[in-house]
Amino acid sequence: MKTAYKDLQQKVNRCGFGPECHSSIRAMIKAADTVLSKCDRLPLTSTIPGKAYFALEGKSGLRSRPINSSLFASLQESADRFLDILNGNRRAHSSDDITAAVYTVAVACCAAIDVISKSDRKTQGTLFEWLCAALIRATLRVCPTRSLEVLNLDLRGKLPTDFIFDMGSEKPKFHLPVKTSTRERIIQVWAHQRVLDGVYGAGRFLAMPIILTETKLDAKTLAVTEICLPWQWRLYQMHIASLWNVCYLDAPGEYLKLNNVFPPVRVVTIGDMLAKDGHIEQLLLAHGLPY
Numbered sequence: 001m002k003t004a005y006k007d008l009q010q011k012v013n014r015c016g017f018g019p020e021c022h023s024s025i026r027a028m029i030k031a032a033d034t035v036l037s038k039c040d041r042l043p044l045t046s047t048i049p050g051k052a053y054f055a056l057e058g059k060s061g062l063r064s065r066p067i068n069s070s071l072f073a074s075l076q077e078s079a080d081r082f083l084d085i086l087n088g089n090r091r092a093h094s095s096d097d098i099t100a101a102v103y104t105v106a107v108a109c110c111a112a113i114d115v116i117s118k119s120d121r122k123t124q125g126t127l128f129e130w131l132c133a134a135l136i137r138a139t140l141r142v143c144p145t146r147s148l149e150v151l152n153l154d155l156r157g158k159l160p161t162d163f164i165f166d167m168g169s170e171k172p173k174f175h176l177p178v179k180t181s182t183r184e185r186i187i188q189v190w191a192h193q194r195v196l197d198g199v200y201g202a203g204r205f206l207a208m209p210i211i212l213t214e215t216k217l218d219a220k221t222l223a224v225t226e227i228c229l230p231w232q233w234r235l236y237q238m239h240i241a242s243l244w245n246v247c248y249l250d251a252p253g254e255y256l257k258l259n260n261v262f263p264p265v266r267v268v269t270i271g272d273m274l275a276k277d278g279h280i281e282q283l284l285l286a287h288g289l290p291y
Helices: 002-015 019-036 075-086 095-114 122-140 183-200 228-238 253-260 270-276 279-286
Strands: 040-043 053-057 145-151 156-166 173-177 205-207 213-217 223-226 246-248 267-271
Touching: 002 279, 019 122, 019 173, 075 095, 075 122, 075 145, 095 122, 095 270, 122 156, 122 173, 122 279, 145 183, 156 183, 173 183, 183 205, 183 228, 213 267, 223 253, 228 253, 246 270, 253 267, 267 270, 270 279
Parallel strands: 173 205, 246 267
Antiparallel strands: 040 053, 145 156, 156 173, 213 223
């Protein structure tokens, strides 16, 4: 697993998130499959209506994060679909199939690290960032940057950012924060968007954070809960900045309800974002850009 991770890291540092990384992503998925095939499946008690979860436990006793039973599909089939999407064939797959494939690949890679490293949480987050950046890079066909030039009367410098995908002059520019979960830290996404709006003008950058899940596992009771802050989200959307979409792999029901309030916070699945007639395709076509 470590060897596959380092190889992918070298490719990302050297080539970005383009086709050169695809073989290393497949190798990472294969390494995760090898690790998880030696684990035992542990049923969990879900307190979330309509959702069931399990965990994978390694021989060392280390336990993975909760895994959504209905979203977790065959890892081999999901890997094939994930790579097909990276190769530009998103429109051949339904929204639900894309969501399941991306969720399965992402959570499997994170879970494999969970069960072999007791205190490591940074690696999972970094790997999830790489997978999402590769997906959006393949969709938009532009390489992301992680800083922007800032000009004002007295200072000139670079503003560190999440992933920025710039489609060109007078074309959409996407602000892509990527998180395995957010909870109270979600305000950082709105605050960062507020900075971009203040520096470059409101509406110049479209924020579409991609988030894995909001689940939390009680280590003693093995109960899975979702930590959601819908009222705070509404306040942030009204008073800090406006996010274009919030994209989930395992979308919390409490956040999906925000699509139906005013002002809405549009919460979608990764499949709804990427699939044929999805949110990105509609936006690109509206600006005369190929999808």
